[in-house]
Amino acid sequence: MVWRNMTWIKYPSHDLLNPLISIEDIITSENIISRVLHCYVAFFVPPGLIAGLLILAIFFRNYSRSKTLGRFDILMLDLVITYIVIILFSFTTVIRPGYLHVTNLSCGVLSFFFNLFYFNSQYLQILMLFVLLLQENRTRALLVTEARPLLSISLALALAFLGSLLVVALLGTAAYLHETTYCQTDPLNAWPEYDIVKFSFGFAIPSMFTILFWVLIVVKMVKADAVPLKENMPSPTVMLCIALTMLTCRLFYNIMLLRRTALKLQMLNGSPREELIMNSAEFVLFSESCISLLFILFLHKPCKQAVRSAIWHLRQKYRRNETVDSSATRTTIEIEELEKRTMAGCSNN
Known part of the structure; x- marks a missing residue:
């Protein structure tokens, strides 16, 4: 693959010499971005982190009492930790409408670890939906629920690692590692292939499996002869809510990611309005983790019982x-x- 210099790309708010961009548009866009940031930090981060810490406390309390956790609870615990880490990654946006000013190497490291948890949450959720779908077939369900849970977690993490390694290899900044740049978790100056591969392996393909399993589970739930859930299985409600939240939030973000790719292919920087929408989509993406943690706290059976008991x-x-x-x-x-x-x-x- 031929090395391509993508340093020509600039954020519209930093492209002050462009005659097509007015200062008034930049100021308006930055004001709205700042307000969206304040709303996210005020209304999503605290409930999300508090819910995540409460869930961890509940799981550790249950483990200290019985010296064991349900096999599915271990998968859920991994998902909760992944969501908490994604919320922590969202702190890189607290300087908006500004951006992190770091070297390309540091930006690549940030992107790699963010994508690792981004992919892991998607693949782990598919695995959990798959097990929930096969709960009536004990022979097939044994492949995951009765096997070592760490094996299932390792499988999702290995796929996430490979996906992260692939997209980081497509950043296209290897020749400029020590040059400074403005950085996001998905860098603006990445090759178009980066955005396309991330869309494919981080949203499009996993979402097809998620939608398929989601529909099949809903069909099973409406059947009169549906078999009740076992104690070590999660509630269908919490899994379906998490899946729907992930699809909704990540759809908006990935649409904007493809829009950014189209601008790159046309050698355009975009407008302040598009920068505003992209930043808003990023906050929506991070808010997904906060909302999902609240769903787990109030809908997942062990957590729901602990909350009721505390109340x-x-x-x-x-x-x-x-x-x-x-x-x-x-x-x-x-x-x-x-x-x-x-x-x-x-x-x-």
Whole structure:
């Protein structure tokens, strides 16, 4: 493959010499990007991280009590950790409307590890949907649920590693490793092949399997003779919600990724409006992890039971405190009335 210099690409907000781009458009775009960032940081990051930490605490508490975790809970734990790491990667966007100013080498490392978790979440979810679909067929389900869970996790991670290695090889910055650049998790100055391969192996192909398994699971759920879930199986509801969230959020982002590829092939930098939409799509992508963690916390059976138990204990504690306070209040009133009567008797004497 011939080395191509993609350093000509600039963000529209940094292409001030372009007569087709007005300063007013740049200012408007950057103001909106800043507001979208504030909304993401305020309304998605805290609930997502809190939900993720609570889920981890619940799993570790269950493990400390029984010294074991359900085989599917181990897969779910890996998915939760992946989502938390993706949220941590979103902190690279806190300087928007600016961008990280680092070397191409550092940007490539950032892109590699982000794509590793990005692919892993997709492949792991497909694996979990596959097992959920085959739960009635014990012989086939044994391939995943009764085997070592680490083997299943290793398979998804190996595929994610290969996918990340492939897309990073298509960054096209090997000849400019020590030059500085403005960086995103999906670098702007990557070759068009980078975006196409990531779209294919990180969204298009996995999404076909996800949609297929999603539809088949829904068909099974509406059948009257559907077999109830076993204890070590996840609820279909939580898996279907996660899959739908991932498809929705990543669809928007990948459409914009292909749009960016089309601009590269036309040797264009785009407009401030397209930069705004791309940044918004990136925040939507990161918000997917936050939303999915909330679904797991409130819909996954072990987590849902732990939340209900915590709420029940809080209610009982509140009622006990309320009873104690009420008793103390009545006692105080009785003492005051007794003192008044005593003082009244003394004054009469």
